[in-house]
Amino acid sequence: MDIVDKAIRNWKLHGLALLFVIIAELIGAKKYQLGPGLIVLVPLLYSFALGALCGIKKLNILSRDDMVEASSLVGVTFFLLMARYGTLVGPNFWKVVETGPALVLQEFGNIGTVFFGVPLAVFLGLRREAIGAAFSNAREPNIAIIGEKYGLDTPEGRGVMGVYITGTIFGAVFCSLLSSMIASTVSFFSPQALAMATGTGSAGMMTAALAPLLEMYPDIKDELTALAAASNMLSGLDGVYLCVFLSLPLSNWLVKKLGVNDPPSVPPEKKSNA
Template identity: 40%
Template sequence: MFISKENKQNVEHIYREKTDRRILKKNPWRDYRLHGTVLILVIIAQIIGPKQIPIANGVEVSIMPLLYTMVLGLIFYLAKPITWIQRRQARIAEGAMMLFIGILIAKLAVASGQSIHLIFEMGPALLLQEFGHLATILIALPVALILGFKRECIGMTSSIGREPEVAVIVDKYGFNSAESRGIFALFIVGTIIGTVFISFLASISVSLIPLHPFAFAMASGVGSASMNAASLGPTLAAFPALETSIEAFAGFSNLLSFSIGIYIVIFIAVPLTEKLYSWLEPKIGRKAIVEEDGGDE
């Protein structure tokens, strides 16, 4: 029986909803083994505490407790002897993370209010830093083409691929397009390893690059609450005396990435990516990693 692409999407959506309802049929707050495991992981991470690893003269990487809990949580999920952490618990934890991350957002919002005079003093700098979205195009697009990606790299490199940018790409190119496959691949990879990567990147940048602490705080606002928190940790560890001000700039920058960054993507980033792709692909593009279908069979 032939099923159209549109009907297939609807069928997949229906089955996803049924799966979620089955997973969450029991009250997730009564999954005490999951919550107990999370508590143990947090205690272990706090006991270990932040660690500074020197990698060169005057350069060190700060490893924050958030990284320990993520790694330990992944081990618990993959370890076969641990049978009480399965797919159902992963779905519960995913929803709980989105709930509890709101506490962090509220804390950053309060810090932004306390330091609102500093934010006004920064003036256009906070808005201009949103043009950092374009760096993903200039750096990542040539690399993606060299690796063999085709139209997928338009979705992959036009932004860092958080929720607003995903909506823009899907709305412009369609759900089943190569561009949408690219943005979804980037979103998944960013969700899995994005917090780990940006934590290391922030730690190294704080040690190597002689910029003002507020610049690092603004750079942490990439439009993702979890990545914002991961990059904020090393910055606070490096400049503890400026904790409130750094939190204010990080929170406000993250808000701007959601509200203004989406317009940067719509009116500048995506057209620029299209233009660069049409110019660079014939010059440095390689054979596609996944060959397109040549026609109906």
């Protein structure tokens, strides 16, 4: 039986998911003043925390097989989530069209990741790993790019996989907190611009970052959701080309400028062909 079939038939996973949703919704959104900023804790974060607690071995709530099966359902549930977002794009179609150039050009914000992330990674002791770690937000398409060019069992591959795993565990929580802090402290950005910024190519991170904005601006929540969904979709399209032709070469150049002169890695299969 396929692992997804097993997961779908696993009553424990569905029961826990329903229980976590009920608990999270009963708690509701909570807002806390933190200095000049506002931290918005949304039900999504509580459900993340409750799910993480199930992985503690001593609690013996989920077995390793249960957790593997649960992970196989992530992709399935995101299909449903994106279908829901798609229903909001239609009614706001012309607003999305009006912001078309901004949606495309905001992808160049990935370059900021390079100029901030690569020097920080090198400063912390990484060498060629800094390229894989900081040329993108290290989601599935970016892993494929690094895997094809360098191989995953290389410094570049270890860099992208390290950030991928870290992002999977902490990314949604970090994006949610960052979104609420920026929205409450930086008045320069419009809610629409912040919503577009949540679309980084990761449905989970987008949803987590968008949730505080919807709490802060409930009157335009459908418009913000449509812009975020459209931005996320475009990030999966032009974002790949931007990484291949711009941010990856830029990361290589910057690493050399910072004094890392290690030669680029070559995947084993390309070595054998040579």
